[in-house]
Amino acid sequence: MIDSYPLLRPWLFSLDPEQAHNITLNSLDRAERLGLLRCFIKQPAADPRTLCGITFPNPVGLAAGLDKDGKHIDALGALGFGFLEIGTVTPKPQPGNPKPRMFRLPKAQAIINRMGFNNDGVDACVAQVRQSQYWQNGGVIGLNIGKNASTPIENAASDYVTAMEAVYEIASYITVNISSPNTQNLRALQGEEMLRTLLGSLHLAREALSDRYGIRKPLFLKIAPDLDNTDIKLIADLLLEFGIDAIIATNTTIARDAVQGLEFGQEAGGLSGAPVRLASNHVIETLKASLGNALPIIGVGGILSGKDAKEKVDAGASLVQLYSGLIYRGPKLITECAAALKA
Template sequence: MIDSYPLFRPWLFSLDPEQAHNLTLSTLDRAQRWGLLPLLIDKAANDPRTMCGITVPNPVGLAAGLDKDGKHIDALGALGFGFLEIGTVTPKPQPGNPKPRMFRLSQAQAIINRMGFNNDGVDACVKRVRNSAYWQNGGIVGLNIGKNASTPIENAASDYVAAMEAVYEVASYITVNISSPNTQNLRALQGEDMLRSLLGSLHLAREALSDQHGVRKPLFLKIAPDLDQHDVKLIADLLLEFKIDAIIATNTTIARDAVQGLEFGEETGGLSGAPVRQASTVVIKNLKEYLGDAIPIIGVGGILSGKDAQEKVAAGASLVQLYSGLIYRGPKLISECVKALKSF
């Protein structure tokens, strides 16, 4: 299979990053509807893995953020991912932060974004998931939930509970996003007191939902790479206390050491791509040290090659997720990572 993405990338990179993002997804939608995607991509190897009672056809998933509203599920599912994570969705629709809010740092193979949970609201997303052929045919779709920007941080738990209630029926698993740097004060939820309160509320809500629906949906937590060992240990202890099923490590970073002096390097927002790879891997190693095999880890952050995916698994991850690497490498990265992990 000829990798055609490098032919199109210079043109895409000449566009505004958010415009290129939307154009790429709409083009994938058309190619999927016309049955062209199998001709354009390598078929990912079959390598089933089971985590938290969920069996995925391969260990390489889509990270949250690329498809915030579930508008492109069927096209993305056709690229060969083992599972998709949609969101972040919030209880009410919100426009996100003012544009421009996405910046490409090509020299560093990085992206800075300050999107701000722009989405159509959880109800619209749930409807799209239900209507997708991928979900209807048993594809694994995780829903990533957050709080609305207008909700005071002290009331955050009510937003997370409302979003969890809304997605519970359709979600293969639910991810609680407390680590985006683009919603004011959100990362404060990673502190001990606020996190204990939030996880306590979610634990009680999930028990009620499990009784109501007759099924216990796995609950994941997504954390930042900007945590020291003490913070990671604290979070690990709370995961065990509140019976959280898995942890996703990590989100974007607020550190700028790797992009100093580069155009857009000082833009506010979360930095993703190659510069976050090492920090993400360190957090995974620390989590594995504290959690052992008690709670599985999904590794994400700076995966731009099959070797990078192997690094995450070697550090302690059971599954991996991609986002920014796709922008620089294209869909070929998916099958490359699946092949790299098949014998790993």
């Protein structure tokens, strides 16, 4: 099949990154509605993996952040992902941070974003998921939840519980995002006292929801790459204590060592893409050493090739997720990673 993305990328990179993002997703929607994606996108070979009671058709998923509101599920599902993670969604709609809030760093194969959980609110997202053919046909969709920027950090648990209650019925799994650097004080939730409070609240809420719906939905936690080994071990212990089902490692980094001197390198926000690869791998290795086989790890951060995906699995991940690599490599990256993990 012809890979047209290298021809389109120079034009897309000439646009504002957020504008290019929206144009790309809207174009994928149109192509999917016309039945073109299935014709031009090579689908990965079946390679099912079962984790947390969910069978993933292949181990390569979409990371949260690309489709915040679930508006593009069918188009993204047609690209060959084994699963999609939608969000981050918050209880109430919010506009996010002022623009510009996304920056490309091509020399580093990186992106900096400070989007700030811009989304239409959890109820709107749930409606979008329900309308998608992908969901109706049994596709695996994770819902990534966060707190509203206006909610004081000491009241964060109530936002997460509200969001979890809203998505519980439709989500294949639910991811608790406490690691974005773009909501003030959010990463404080990774500290022992606040994390214990949050996980305790979510545990109690999930017990009630499990009774209401007659099914226990898996709960994942997404952490940052900027934690030291002591913090990682502490989080691992709390995951086990509160019955969290899996951990996603990692979110974007606040470190800037790899992009010093580059245009936009000092912009505020989370850095993703190639520069976060090694830090993400280190967190995965450290988690694996602490957790063993007690619960699975999903690896994300700096995957720009099949080799990078395999590194995540070799470090201890069971599944991987892509985002920034798609911006630089296009949909071909999905099939490449799936082939590398199957091999």
